[in-house]
Amino acid sequence: MNIAGTGRAVKTLIALVAAVVAGGTAFADVKSGYTGSAKCAKCHKQQMVSWSETLHSRFMRSPTNDATLKELHVFSASAPVAVARVAYVLGNMHKLVFLENIADRLVPIEHQYDVDKRAWEPFSRDLWDHHAGSRKEDSSNVPDWYERCAGCHTTGYDPKSRTFVESSIACEHCHGPGAKHSETLHRDDIVNPATASDALRIYVCAQCHSRGEGTTDHLPYPTGFLPGSDLSKVFVFDAPVPDKATDMFWENGAAKQHHSQFNELRQSKHFENGLACFDCHQVHRFRNVKSASTATRLMAFTDRYLTHRRSQFVCLRCHDANSLGYQVFTTSGDGKLIDQHTKHPPAISKSPLQKDGKNAITRSLLCSDCHMPRLERETSGYNIHSHRFQLDTSDIAKKANAPSACLQCHTDKDRSWLATSLKAWEKNNSSDGSKH
Numbered sequence: 367m368n369i370a371g372t373g374r375a376v377k378t379l380i381a382l383v384a385a386v387v388a389g390g391t392a393f394a395d396v397k398s399g400y401t402g403s404a405k406c407a408k409c410h411k412q413q414m415v416s417w418s419e420t421l422h423s424r425f426m427r428s429p430t431n432d433a434t435l436k437e438l439h440v441f442s443a444s445a446p447v448a449v450a451r452v453a454y455v456l457g458n459m460h461k462l463v464f465l466e467n468i469a470d471r472l473v474p475i476e477h478q479y480d481v482d483k484r485a486w487e488p489f490s491r492d493l494w495d496h497h498a499g500s501r502k503e504d505s506s507n508v509p510d511w512y513e514r515c516a517g518c519h520t521t522g523y524d525p526k527s528r529t530f531v532e533s534s535i536a537c538e539h540c541h542g543p544g545a546k547h548s549e550t551l552h553r554d555d556i557v558n559p560a561t562a563s564d565a566l567r568i569y570v571c572a573q574c575h576s577r578g579e580g581t582t583d584h585l586p587y588p589t590g591f592l593p594g595s596d597l598s599k600v601f602v603f604d605a606p607v608p609d610k611a612t613d614m615f616w617e618n619g620a621a622k623q624h625h626s627q628f629n630e631l632r633q634s635k636h637f638e639n640g641l642a643c644f645d646c647h648q649v650h651r652f653r654n655v656k657s658a659s660t661a662t663r664l665m666a667f668t669d670r671y672l673t674h675r676r677s678q679f680v681c682l683r684c685h686d687a688n689s690l691g692y693q694v695f696t697t698s699g700d701g702k703l704i705d706q707h708t709k710h711p712p713a714i715s716k717s718p719l720q721k722d723g724k725n726a727i728t729r730s731l732l733c734s735d736c737h738m739p740r741l742e743r744e745t746s747g748y749n750i751h752s753h754r755f756q757l758d759t760s761d762i763a764k765k766a767n768a769p770s771a772c773l774q775c776h777t778d779k780d781r782s783w784l785a786t787s788l789k790a791w792e793k794n795n796s797s798d799g800s801k802h
Contacts, residue, residue: 399543400522403536406544408553410537416650421458422535429455429464438484446477446486454533457481458518463489464510470528495580517587518574518625525589540570542593557594564640568628569597571643576628577614577621578603604629609765616768620741620752630753649750681733687732700732708736711789739771760789 417423421556426781429435429452440462442451447464454473456463462479465472478489491509521539521674522531531538538544539560547556559570570593581600588601604626606615615621615798619633683775708731736757740749763785772784779787 386496398409398524398531399545400524400531400538401543401545402531406537414537417537420649422649425535426454426533427457428453430531431528434458435462438479438481447475451475472516473509473512474610477497484488501642514586517585517589520789523589525583525585535574540593551742559593559642560644562594564642566594566596567591567644568631568637568642569595572597572603572628573601575625575643576601576603577626578629601631606633611767617739617766618756618762618768620768622741624750626715627750634753634755636755672797682736685733690734718774735775736771739769741769758784758788760792761786763788 403414412558429441429449431546432455434451435441435455441447451466452475453467454465456465457478458481460481462481464475464476464478464597474489474491476489476491477486481488490561502713512525512528514743516525516528516721519535520530520533521536523541524530540557542557544556557570560565561567562570569591573591575587577586578601579586581602588597591597604614606612606619606629608619609617611617614623614626619630621630627643631643710731734751737755738751738753741752758772762768762771767781770781771783772787773779773781776783
């Protein structure tokens with residue numbers, strides 16, 4: 367695809383560069399080593415256009431001329447919040463949270479917008495009280511966004527000056543300061559996470575997709591970290607306590623809170639074998655939906671997780687039929703997959719687009735249904751896939767209250783049924799030599 371040759375792409379790029387320049391707090395200078403995404407766009411047009419259609423590009427943005435806000439009529443005459451009060455907008459698909467500037471601090475406004483309901487609702491500032499790495503509130507007792515979230519919603523954040531190069535997750539957040547590279551154009555003068563060592567490349571994503579605290583400032587996000595370096599030197603990751611439920615984890619090690627993907631991944635064999643996030647995910651690609659408008663495409667029901675392929679096909683690139691001890695049959699014509707590995711009949715899909723069970727789709731179970739259940743709870747009420755890649759066992763089902771992948775579908779059953787069923791499943795799998 368010739369990105370530069372399409373009118374839409376050129377307009378998108380121009381708009382993107384303008385937004386990037388306007389969204390930052392100007393301290394991008396030679397000393398800091400940052401150059402800003404506008405300069406990256408001059409050479410990396412295709413990457414910039416595709417990045418502009420991902421959630422990373424819209425993590426934090428100005429309300430001025432935001433297409434999504436206009437299309438949803440968020441700041442209508444009846445809105446409880448005036449747009450002039452808003453410094454930045456956070457969120458895309460489910461909830462929109464708004465920040466205002468009070469005495470050089472960014473604090474959350476007491477109302478948020480529910481995208482699914484197309485309606486305003488009260489917002490509790492208590493939701494910003496992180497379970498780990500939380501700092502003591504000042505005398506106003508209002509959460510300070512800089513203290514809580516700035517490191518993972520901006521690029522090039524400096525906690526001492528409380529300034530940043532750009533709002534949102536831009537190029538240099540993942541590739542490191544690019545001023546030298548923009549001058550020399552040498553590959554060695556910029557970080558490419560894909561070619562970094564197994565020990566370091568995954569930290570590029572882990573800097574935000576994890577929970578813990580800084581080793582010196584105790585902030586709930588890392589400061590002083592640059593892509594290509596060892597994140598563990600400046601950040602202590604929260605970890606589960608075996609067989610004990612904590613504020614952060616269930617007894618089986620599953621995380622309770624969102625952006626804990628790396629905390630869970632560290633418990634998996636995938637991590638032991640050097641699997642990186644971008645072996646499954648793509649950050650420079652977005653599959654659009656034809657029926658979605660340009661402004662609301664990020665809220666459409668799409669493969670917004672940016673996986674290389676759809677659902678189980680990502681897993682089957684490594685976990686083929688021979689390694690799993692099952693066969694995949696494809697019926698002629700419709701391409702329907704029947705996965706014998708699950709030992710389940712086709713299930714009823716619970717897509718958010720299917721209201722009250724209408725137009726439900728019968729489909730085979732996906733790898734993620736059992737191995738990556740939605741357990742991490744987000745403040746918007748939308749639960750995120752677990753990244754432990756571990757199945758429930760009868761032993762843990764007996765002594766833990768952790769959410770179960772099985773009970774997410776078998777909603778009419780209890781934990782006693784779960785333990786009994788898993789024990790029978792394990793016995794059958796052991797006797798027939800199959801894997802699950």
